[in-house]
Amino acid sequence: MANILWSALNMLVLLGIIYILFRAAGLVRRHMGWGAAVLFGLALLLMCSRRPTSPAGPSKNLISRAPKSGPVSNASAGHTIDLGGSNKLYLRAEYDSAGGTLTPNGLYAGVSGFMLGHDWEPALGLLQQQGTRLHYWTVLNHHWLLLGTSVFSNGREFEGLMKPDQPLR
Template sequence: MANLLWSAFNVVVALGLLYATVQAARLLRQRFGITLAIFFSLGMVLLASRGSSPPAMPNANLLGSLPPGTPLGNGSAINTTTLGSGMKLMMLAEYFETAGVVKPRGLYAAIQGVVIGHRWRPVLGTATQAGQQLRYVAVLEHSWLLLGVPIFKQTQEYTGAMPLAAL
């Protein structure tokens, strides 16, 4: 719920700044002409977009880089965890399986849902075989943003298990 409230707060602040910019541009146009009002508006747009960046999380392998010559994976597993406020954490693991032994190659994380004012960045992760499941631990850095500028950061650990394809 806090994530959704923070997103709504970001939208309200952005709309308030937009309203203030329009009112200031109207005043500048009345007093000094349309040229100064246009330059002011463009400057405010550039200033507001300076701190913003896409909230999408990069597709980094949480298990680290693979050494050259590592065989391609021949299996994958996926797990979805609800984070609340309509957001979900989706974990994808790829692995190489031979004779019932699973060797994880990659662990990837993605956030699905409304992420205005939030950014998740993968830090590290592990994946191990536990019977017919792949157990994972993923650590993500969650940044709370106000108009694209980080205000607060926290590290969160997510754990779970994914069923493997029939071995």
């Protein structure tokens, strides 16, 4: 519920700023003409456009001791966790399965949903065999943003069991 309220606050602040900027553009147009209003609008667009700090690439492997080269795994498992609002955490575990035991090779996390005012950043994780299931533990950094600026950050831990896609023998 807090996630939805924070997103609504972000939306209200953003709409308020857009309203003020439209009024300012109208004032510039009325006193200085259409040319100045167009230049004012273009200047605002240039100042407001942001480039991502890092290019989007493949997900980071949350297991630090995973092998750097070679085949990643011969089996995998997936799990979904509800984060609140429309946000969901998707976990994908990769492992080698042989003789009823598994060797974890990778744990990947991704977050999807309407995230106005929120940023979820996977930090670290752990994966191990527990009976016929996989025990996972991961930490996500949750950044509360107001118009793209971080206001508060906290870490959240997620722990549980996931069923392998292929039964362990």
